[in-house]
Amino acid sequence: MTAIHQFVPALLPRDATGDHTLALQSALRHAGFESDIYVEAAHDDLWHLATYFEAYAERAKPDDLLVYQLSTASPLADFLLDRPERLVLDYHNITPSSFYESWEDHTAEKVELARSQMVALAPAAVLGIADSAFNASELRHFGCPATAVIPILVAIGGEARVPDPAESARLGRDHGSATVLLFVGRLSPNKAQHHLVEALWLYRRWYDPGARLHLVGPAVTPAYAEAVFALAASLGLGDAVRHGEDLTDGQLAAWYADADVFVCLSEHEGFCIPLLEAMHAGLPIVAHGAGAVPETLTDAGILLESNRPGVVAAAVHRVVTDRPLSDRMVAAGHRRLDAFAPSTTRARFVEVLGQLAGQKGRVA
Amino acid sequence: MAPVEPDSPSSGEELDAAGRARYLDEVMADIDAEVKRRRASGDLPAGLEQELDELFLEFSPVGLQGKARLRETLALVDSSAYVDIAVPVESQKVVGTYVKRLIRKTMGWYLGFIVHQIVKFAWSVSRMFHVVVAHVEDLEAEVGTLRIPELPYSAVPVAVPGSTWWAPDAVAALTGVRGRVLHADCGDGSLVDTLIAAGVDAYGVDPSEAGIESAIERGTDVRAEPMLGHLEVVGDEALAGMVLSGSVQWLHPNERDRLVRMATTRLAVEGVLVIHSSTPESWTAATSPLVSDLAPGRPLHAETWTHLLHLHGLRTTALHTGGDDRRIDPIPFSNPDAPAINAAIVAVNERLLGPGEYLLVAVRER
Numbered sequence: 240m241t242a243i244h245q246f247v248p249a250l251l252p253r254d255a256t257g258d259h260t261l262a263l264q265s266a267l268r269h270a271g272f273e274s275d276i277y278v279e280a281a282h283d284d285l286w287h288l289a290t291y292f293e294a295y296a297e298r299a300k301p302d303d304l305l306v307y308q309l310s311t312a313s314p315l316a317d318f319l320l321d322r323p324e325r326l327v328l329d330y331h332n333i334t335p336s337s338f339y340e341s342w343e344d345h346t347a348e349k350v351e352l353a354r355s356q357m358v359a360l361a362p363a364a365v366l367g368i369a370d371s372a373f374n375a376s377e378l379r380h381f382g383c384p385a386t387a388v389i390p391i392l393v394a395i396g397g398e399a400r401v402p403d404p405a406e407s408a409r410l411g412r413d414h415g416s417a418t419v420l421l422f423v424g425r426l427s428p429n430k431a432q433h434h435l436v437e438a439l440w441l442y443r444r445w446y447d448p449g450a451r452l453h454l455v456g457p458a459v460t461p462a463y464a465e466a467v468f469a470l471a472a473s474l475g476l477g478d479a480v481r482h483g484e485d486l487t488d489g490q491l492a493a494w495y496a497d498a499d500v501f502v503c504l505s506e507h508e509g510f511c512i513p514l515l516e517a518m519h520a521g522l523p524i525v526a527h528g529a530g531a532v533p534e535t536l537t538d539a540g541i542l543l544e545s546n547r548p549g550v551v552a553a554a555v556h557r558v559v560t561d562r563p564l565s566d567r568m569v570a571a572g573h574r575r576l577d578a579f580a581p582s583t584t585r586a587r588f589v590e591v592l593g594q595l596a597g598q599k600g601r602v603a
Numbered sequence: 604m605a606p607v608e609p610d611s612p613s614s615g616e617e618l619d620a621a622g623r624a625r626y627l628d629e630v631m632a633d634i635d636a637e638v639k640r641r642r643a644s645g646d647l648p649a650g651l652e653q654e655l656d657e658l659f660l661e662f663s664p665v666g667l668q669g670k671a672r673l674r675e676t677l678a679l680v681d682s683s684a685y686v687d688i689a690v691p692v693e694s695q696k697v698v699g700t701y702v703k704r705l706i707r708k709t710m711g712w713y714l715g716f717i718v719h720q721i722v723k724f725a726w727s728v729s730r731m732f733h734v735v736v737a738h739v740e741d742l743e744a745e746v747g748t749l750r751i752p753e754l755p756y757s758a759v760p761v762a763v764p765g766s767t768w769w770a771p772d773a774v775a776a777l778t779g780v781r782g783r784v785l786h787a788d789c790g791d792g793s794l795v796d797t798l799i800a801a802g803v804d805a806y807g808v809d810p811s812e813a814g815i816e817s818a819i820e821r822g823t824d825v826r827a828e829p830m831l832g833h834l835e836v837v838g839d840e841a842l843a844g845m846v847l848s849g850s851v852q853w854l855h856p857n858e859r860d861r862l863v864r865m866a867t868t869r870l871a872v873e874g875v876l877v878i879h880s881s882t883p884e885s886w887t888a889a890t891s892p893l894v895s896d897l898a899p900g901r902p903l904h905a906e907t908w909t910h911l912l913h914l915h916g917l918r919t920t921a922l923h924t925g926g927d928d929r930r931i932d933p934i935p936f937s938n939p940d941a942p943a944i945n946a947a948i949v950a951v952n953e954r955l956l957g958p959g960e961y962l963l964v965a966v967r968e969r
Binding site: 341342433436437440441444445462463465466469470473474538541542544545546547548549550553554556557561564567571 | 618620623624626627630631633634635637638641642646647652655656658659662663664781782783838841843871
């Protein structure tokens with residue numbers, strides 16, 4: 240049987256692309272395919288599951304199907320471009336460099352390099368798999384001959400996501416009965432957390448003077464993160480904006496359970512897994528309709544055309560005070576989650592890749 | 604805001620996809636109405652959201668604050684061009700301090716050699732930037748001397764767009780759009796008032812503080828800002844509609860190009876752009892000498908606007924003409940020379956004296 244191997248720049252624990260890669264390997268092996276993971280780097284705990292990518296050259300077979308998990312710049316791109324085996328791009332989106340310019344020039348250069356690698360890889364691939372139609376349209380734009388939209392393989396919920404009681408108690412003591420707005424995602428310019436701070440300021444003036452904003456995620460762009468917290472301090476919100484990072488699954492679940500509403504004002508999202516986590520946690524959602532957010536969310540939340548603080552504050556107030564609306568959104572969220580059920584997604588991946596593995600040429 | 608509309612479907616009631624979409628549309632309409640009410644009551648003063656954005660930019664790196672401030676950036680380069688080899692040796696353990704000091708001492712000659720070369724390189728780069736900045740500043744000074752005198756705002760009569768022939772057409776084109784609508788060069792804000800009365804979430808900007816005084820007294824959401832400066836800070840696809848009038852007619856060609864590019868990106872897909880302009884012919888004849896002599900540019904024909912907008916993904920959907928009509932009546936046919944004279948009059952009417960203004964409506968398609 241044809242082997243389906245994956246290439247991923249870095250195999251990391253508690254990382255969406257890493258989890259997806261491991262889940263896909265498990266699905267492929269379960270379906271009877273030989274499937275290894277080749278990496279440029281891996282976390283110490285995961286090296287035993289991976290092989291340094293250059294070793295593949297020694298093991299390659301002409302019928303192999305190679306799946307590249309593309310989300311960042313990597314020497315893997317040039318390596319794969321030179322390989323004669325058939326290539327599938329599994330694209331998780333690359334944030335446009337314009338978001339990082341002046342904030343972090345080296346990151347801007349890195350994502351620009353990643354984009355140029357995608358431009359070179361897209362026409363060379365036999366198929367592009369994207370986790371959203373938004374991402375698929377980018378692949379097609381850059382010349383990918385065929386695309387399929389299949390959601391990312393992530394386990395939403397599960398036993399590990401039971402709220403940590405100690406963390407829940409700590410959060411409860413911290414803010415009492417005040418309204419809590421939550422956003423989960425890297426502190427990065429494209430996630431636009433500064434608009435959340437602005438919206439909180441207006442929300443407190445208009446509706447709830449004690450309201451809090453909880454931001455969960457690593458500060459991957461330090462200059463931006465500092466600016467967000469400096470803005471909060473200058474608006475007198477130093478104590479009202481809480482930042483959580485390096486949380487365990489149980490702690491993260493506690494932050495979700497503690498919130499009243501999930502608010503996403505990102506200006507660019509390729510999929511947005513935290514929307515699914517919020518749906519699973521039974522949170523109503525208010526989101527700015529940028530990038531892939533509208534197709535991930537559909538009718539499971541309030542989709543705003545703008546992320547201006549006035550309209551965000553009014554939308555949040557409506558959601559937290561209108562119980563029937565909130566209940567309806569939560570129910571819609573649970574329905575929406577069915578579309579991302581891991582069993583369905585796994586089967587779809589195996590079907591698409593398996594069909595391709597059985598062919599020798601390009602897919603039509 | 605009323606927490607729940609009395610006729611809202613209850614959470615227990617099952618809705619099909621169309622019903623859910625309708626329901627969410629109604630909720631969004633309520634939210635929009637709440638924002639409008641907050642604006643009208645003074646809870647969301649004109650410019651507040653922009654002030655918040657500007658406050659945030661104060662905490663961003665220098666390059667983001669409007670145009671990059673070269674000298675400040677250069678100072679940052681200079682300050683980071685020095686590498687200190689005096690590694691801190693403090694430690695929580697006494698022996699740790701001793702070991703660190705020993706390493707620093709024994710490694711000093713080695714690190715000093717490396718660092719000397721790094722610093723030398725950094726200062727060479729910094730010197731190069733100083734030369735570049737000096738050149739840029741010389742160029743800026745030279746370009747400054749080539750500038751034509753600015754048209755003083757006071758020389759431009761305060762526009763009263765709400766009572767013009769084209770106001771009803773502009774309102775009709777924008778009625779029903781969802782989201783904010785900007786009137787750039789809004790004059791006395793009267794068209795903004797008319798748009799608001801028609802249910803449009805409109806606001807205005809105008810470079811003349813004196814011009815918008817009456818609008819501010821009425822509580823209309825208008826700001827004393829130039830059109831291009833305002834559009835610079837508006838987010839992409841943040842506007843559902845835009846009315847461009849007044850000085851848009853006589854912008855310098857470079858600025859007009861900037862305006863078209865910014866207007867296109869600031870407008871949401873399917874957003875409506877309305878442009879009012881004089882025709883080139885009537886403008887020279889009807890505008891005050893000061894404005895027509897000092898204005899940096901000249902009005903365009905409607906066909907040219909249509910062409911420019913099409914290049915940027917907008918499709919013209921309507922063209923209305925009006926304003927001063929200075930056409931000459933033909934002479935009676937009893938005059939033996941009537942055919943020749945009337946043919947000349949028709950030609951003059953068509954080329955020079957037809958309707959002096961037009962209103963062009965376009966929709967952003969991509």
